[in-house]
Amino acid sequence: MRRLLLGLALISILISCQPANNQIITVNGPIKASELGVCLEHEHFLVDFYRKEDKQPDTYNTEDAIKIILPELEKLKAYxxxxxxxxxxxxxxxNVRLLQELSKKSGIQILTNTGFYGARNNFFIPKEILLMTADSIASIWIDxxxxxxxxxxxxxxxxxxGVNRKPLSEFHSCLTRAAAIAHKATGVTIMSHSGPAIAAMQQLDILKEEGVSPEAFIWTHASDDKDQDLLIKAAKLGCWISLDKYGWDEKWIEGYPELLLKFKNEKLLDKVLISQDAGFVDPGNPEVEFKPYTPLFENLIPALKAKGFTDADIRQLLVENPAKAFTIRKRLL
Ligand SMILES: [Zn+2]
Known part of the structure; x- marks a missing residue:
């Protein structure tokens, strides 16, 4: 009996050491997947594209950033x-402190990320990291x-x-492998700014070599590839297809309902994530206009309903799919 109790105590300790498993991690701690609710899976608050190579400390005023971002977040509650x-x-x-504050002030649950953005030719990655191995890079993210x-x-x-919009460079292969290694250690989902299929398909090959399932991978900006059959092919492999630039311009507004209908007809809506890649307060450039988070609700959802999408379909896209995509769970081959 005593041995049994000791065994049970050990099991409960082991379980308590993995609090994040099967949960979603927000900046204010883990939540149950069922608590995620309607989720925009790819947006921004503040992107410092003007940061110089010497990596100057942040020069913007956090209070000013909150004044711009908070009202935009508040508008989302109506939806x-x-x-x-x-x-x-x-x-x-x-800036995770800013994210935490905005989450507390708005009541919106916010997820942040670990990782490095190699797109734009690695401009936003410190030089010492470019020399590191995939294992060393992964260890930073695991930490x-x-x-x-x-x-x-x-x-x-x-x-x-993030990787460039072309065949993977050696370093971008390394970044992808690091993400696979970190996924195997943590169960955290990989989101990759990949753009066209050429890079995304190579990334899926690297995941396969590492024994990681395509279900652990979100192909971000997938709608940049105009070959819709490649998007369908990747979805059939199990990869998440992120159609996340809704509202960027007329082309995106007109094309989205048709593209989503194609996924619905193929019975692949359960592999699609939708968002707007909006926001972008840019501290280095006050002229940059903040892109609102609401066009998806004002225009896309009504357009989808006009095409016969049901409430269950919309729920699949905005609630069930993000919950499944962001749940901490090792997805191995
Ligand atoms: Zn983005």
Missing amino acids: GVKSLAECTPAYLGR EFNNGIDGTDVKPGFIKI
Whole structure:
């Protein structure tokens, strides 16, 4: 009996050491997947594209940023939005204290990320990281998952990497492999700014080599590839297809309902994520206009309903799919 009790105690200790498993991690701690609710899976608050190579410290005023962002978040409540994934990576303006404050002030649950943005030819990655191995890079991200980001206890809800819009360079293969290694250690989902299929398909090959399922991978900006059959092919492999630029211009507004209808007809709506890649307060450029988070609700949802999408379909896209995509769970081959 005593041995049995000891065994049960050990099991409960082991379980309590993995509090994040099957949960979603927000900047204010883990939540149940069922608590995510309506979620915008790819938006931004603040992106510092003007950061110079010497990596100057942040020069913007946090209070000014909150004054711009908070009212935009408040508008989302009218549409029942409960959560938002903020996709700005480290060295590009990620500021988890700002995210925490905005989450507390707005009541919107916010997810942040670990990872490096290699797109734009690695301009936003410190030079010393470009020389590191995939294992060493992964260990930085795993450390943020285990111990928190930038001296806080805020943990990443997903891994965000970025690669150029062409065949993978050696370093971008390395970044992808690092993401696979970090996924195997943590169960955190990989989101990759990949753009056209050429890079995304190579990334799926690297995941396969590492024994990681396509279900652990969000192909971000997938709608940049105009070959819709490639998007369908990737969805059939199990990869998440992120159609996240709704509202960027007329082309995106007109094309989205048709593209989503194609996924619905193929019975693949359960592999699609929708968002707007909006926001972008840019501290280096006050002229940059903030892109609102609401066009998806004002225009896309009514357009989808006009095409015969049911409430269950909309719920699939905005509630069930993000919950499944962001749940911490090792997805191995
Ligand atoms: Zn983005």
